[in-house]
Amino acid sequence: MNQHLLMIEDDVRLANMVCAYLGQSGYQMTHAGDAQTGLSQVQSIAPDLVILDLMLPDMDGLEVCRRIRALHGALARTPVLMLTAKGDSMDRIIGLEMGADDYLPKPFEPRELLARIRAVLRRQGDGAVGGDAHLMRFGVLDIDRDARTVSVSGQLCDLTSYQFDLLVALAERAGRVLTRDQIMEAVRGRELEAFDRSIDVHMGRIRAAIEVDAKNPKRILTVRGVGYVFARQQD
Known part of the structure; x- marks a missing residue:
């Protein structure tokens, strides 16, 4: 079964491009154009990862991340990859403090986004370090x-x-x-x-x-x- 990614992004042109690219890479994609829709989708489809834009029309992306982390059970541990404006290091630091797993400054290369998604999902699925004793x-x-x-x-x-x-x-x-x-x-x-x-x-x-x-x-x-x-x- 393909892994399901949710992109919360109000830039429709960017979202369509990213969803098409990631879809061709084997992921099932869902797009939400605003924070409220995105939060509802998190609970309804339980995505394997959320691609979250920092700047949304109805709610700050940092607050969206905080609300995801406040959900119950496995939903609270949904990996979040945050998209931030280029050079806004403080926003990235705050995003990590809110519980984001990784960040990527805009503009970005789709291949780098794909690599980061794979890295986050790999860590989520089987960990980044090995060992015999669990x-x-x-x-x-x-x-x-x-x-x-x-x-x-x-x-x-x-x-x-x-x-x-x-x-x-x-x-x-x-x-x-x-x-x-x-x-x-x-x-x-x-x-x-x-x-x-x-x-x-x-x-x-x-x-x-x-x-x-x-x-x-x-x-x-x-x-x-x-x-x-x-x-x-x-x-």
Whole structure:
């Protein structure tokens, strides 16, 4: 069965072009021209991924992303790829804080959009990092690779697919200091720019989900000037 993508975009010409291109690439496409219709479609068709424009006529794309993350069950974990205006780095950072899995600045090449969609869906489907044991346990923190869930003291944590993979990448290398490039390469499988603030945004979200005090983390530690390390044992 083809994976079903929902594009929430008010630019009809762009949406038709993207939907035609992705349709030829094997995806089933649905287009919504405004935020309210898009949110209704998320609940009615349960898409495998949402392509979300930041600027919509009836609601900010950031608010749409927030409302998707506030839905119940699996719908709340629907991957979101946000389309942002070229050069608006702050909008991209806020989008990631709202729970977007990835972003792509406009204008973009359809091939790059396709590559990013495949990467997000691959992470969602089977994870970005391997391993034999499906369950990793660190004190009260449980990471279940098969179910793609994280829990603390039995309470499920709210993480996006990308944040789950970032956490797994760190946990599998517990005790080892990783640079931002090494972490993102482990998750995305390709080298990125030398510095990308999105990794810091995601780490903040992960800490907020798994740490007792996100401002004084004990599990995911920052190594100033280098990157991050997942502590095997908490202080």
